[in-house]
Amino acid sequence: MPRETFADKCMTRNGKIVILTGAGLSAESGLSTFRDEGGLWSQHRIEDVATPEAFARNPDLVQAFYNARRAQSRAATPNAAHVALARLQRDHGGEVVIVTQNVDGLHEKAGAKVIHLHGALDSALCHLCDHRWTAPETIDSATPCPACGHHSARPDVVWFGEMPYHMEEIAEHLENADIFASIGTSGQVYPAAGFSQLASDYGAECIELNLEPTSHVFHQRRIGHATQTILAWVEELIGA
Numbered sequence: 001m002p003r004e005t006f007a008d009k010c011m012t013r014n015g016k017i018v019i020l021t022g023a024g025l026s027a028e029s030g031l032s033t034f035r036d037e038g039g040l041w042s043q044h045r046i047e048d049v050a051t052p053e054a055f056a057r058n059p060d061l062v063q064a065f066y067n068a069r070r071a072q073s074r075a076a077t078p079n080a081a082h083v084a085l086a087r088l089q090r091d092h093g094g095e096v097v098i099v100t101q102n103v104d105g106l107h108e109k110a111g112a113k114v115i116h117l118h119g120a121l122d123s124a125l126c127h128l129c130d131h132r133w134t135a136p137e138t139i140d141s142a143t144p145c146p147a148c149g150h151h152s153a154r155p156d157v158v159w160f161g162e163m164p165y166h167m168e169e170i171a172e173h174l175e176n177a178d179i180f181a182s183i184g185t186s187g188q189v190y191p192a193a194g195f196s197q198l199a200s201d202y203g204a205e206c207i208e209l210n211l212e213p214t215s216h217v218f219h220q221r222r223i224g225h226a227t228q229t230i231l232a233w234v235e236e237l238i239g240a
Contacts, residue, residue: 015178016177017094017095017096017179017180018097018179018199018204020099021085021099021102021183022100022102022183025100026102026104026184029078031073031076031106044061044065049062050062051160054159063138063140067137070155074137076104076106078106078109078110081231082110084230084234085110085234086107086111087238088234097115099115099117099170100115100116100118101192103120104121105120105121105122115166115170115173118157118165119155119158120157123135124155124156125153126153127152128152129145129150131148132156135155164191177199180199180206181206182207183208183226197215200219207219208220208221210223211224
């Protein structure tokens, strides 16, 4: 009997789709990835701006880096791939869960609801009392926490060495997924890099949409720019 494909599952059972998105999705909106030359990340070592130790050592440098990222993200607009995923979430007959490693907020600008694995640039976090609030345009050593009053604000993003957010909720979604799609992610940062294997072990049909292949786990691949591959994929699932 032929293997049931992701399209069969979605169209015949209104299957549940779980999508993981990474920096490659926002690249066509002008936001640089870790590996881009000439972008913000290329000007700093990760261990100098994206670890708890870096923040303890030089908080002004870390705050300035994330202030610049926040300004870039707020100025950016969603591309056609963001819009297509929001449409899939809205129009697909079954549940569509979008989990993102991105902190830029472009999914929300496109109208989607997402689970933020690595936090969000538009959120500030008090590193003393864990209170969260909408981030101002810039955060610095004088920014007070609205809850406790201490000058203890930091970006509400997950740094290397910290535990990603919402892991239990995400694991439950992966367990119940009919389709798991990985979009624009390198597949090198854990625990997100293990989501495809976990979803496959639970019986999901796994598809990768990326600029280049990353793992043998995927049953199908669409290689190319996100604005092309995702639009075609969404049209297959819900129609033009």
